[in-house]
Amino acid sequence: MGSIDSEIYKLINNTQDYIQYGMISDRKVPEMMLKKEEPDSLDKIAGQIAKCGKCRLCEKRKNVVPGMGVLNPDVLVVGEGPGADEDVQGLPFVGKAGQYLDKWLDAIGLSRHTNCFIGNVVKCRPPMNRDPQPDEIEACLPYLEQQIALIKPKFILTVGRISSAVLSGQEAGIGRLRGRTYSFKGIPLIPTYHPSAVLRDPTLRKPVWDDLRRLKAELEEIKNVH
Ligand code: URA
Numbered sequence: 001m002g003s004i005d006s007e008i009y010k011l012i013n014n015t016q017d018y019i020q021y022g023m024i025s026d027r028k029v030p031e032m033m034l035k036k037e038e039p040d041s042l043d044k045i046a047g048q049i050a051k052c053g054k055c056r057l058c059e060k061r062k063n064v065v066p067g068m069g070v071l072n073p074d075v076l077v078v079g080e081g082p083g084a085d086e087d088v089q090g091l092p093f094v095g096k097a098g099q100y101l102d103k104w105l106d107a108i109g110l111s112r113h114t115n116c117f118i119g120n121v122v123k124c125r126p127p128m129n130r131d132p133q134p135d136e137i138e139a140c141l142p143y144l145e146q147q148i149a150l151i152k153p154k155f156i157l158t159v160g161r162i163s164s165a166v167l168s169g170q171e172a173g174i175g176r177l178r179g180r181t182y183s184f185k186g187i188p189l190i191p192t193y194h195p196s197a198v199l200r201d202p203t204l205r206k207p208v209w210d211d212l213r214r215l216k217a218e219l220e221e222i223k224n225v226h
């Protein structure tokens, strides 16, 4: 629906066109006069991401990767940013690391199709899979914050150093961060290693399993209280 300003703009132009040309044309209302609506659905947020040019990562992306999953999930899983496979498909965690992550979730009764949402700190692939830079993270974070406000997860699982530091607000590396529960705006948050790190270093499997078991236990506790 157009705002009153844009209706008046149309009316004035139609009158002017009628006087000048004897016809009413359908002149486009300038973008700035259209009322900007607050995104109130995942689709709207995804639509804003699809046109986003707020940081340099927009330049080389094939597709944006806004995230996928259910509303009111038990767990929101947050990674770092899309890799090559995700960039091609426009979906989060669909490559090797993603398939491994799905196994982790399955082991504790979780799935992106029924009770999880999976997203990333940045929605466009950093070239050569480099770390997203602080200014890119800052530019993109409002989308994740809007998504979290909308989907209202019971728990957050951050995988890897970057999403764990950004959402917990703690500076330490993942090895020092993990093993405790933090909070993001009141939502309990458990950090663990990134699945691609665990694929490279199998000694990380044990701590990840400990983190997942603790996530399951704490989730059950929350569910029993409510
Ligand atoms: N790694 C991430 O951090 N996110 C993805 O979506 C895929 C791989």
Ligand code: SF4
Pocket: 049, 052, 053, 054, 055, 056, 057, 058, 064, 122, 123, 124, 136, 139, 140
């Ligand atoms: Fe926009 Fe985020 Fe993509 Fe940067 S990474 S262009 S802020 S959607």
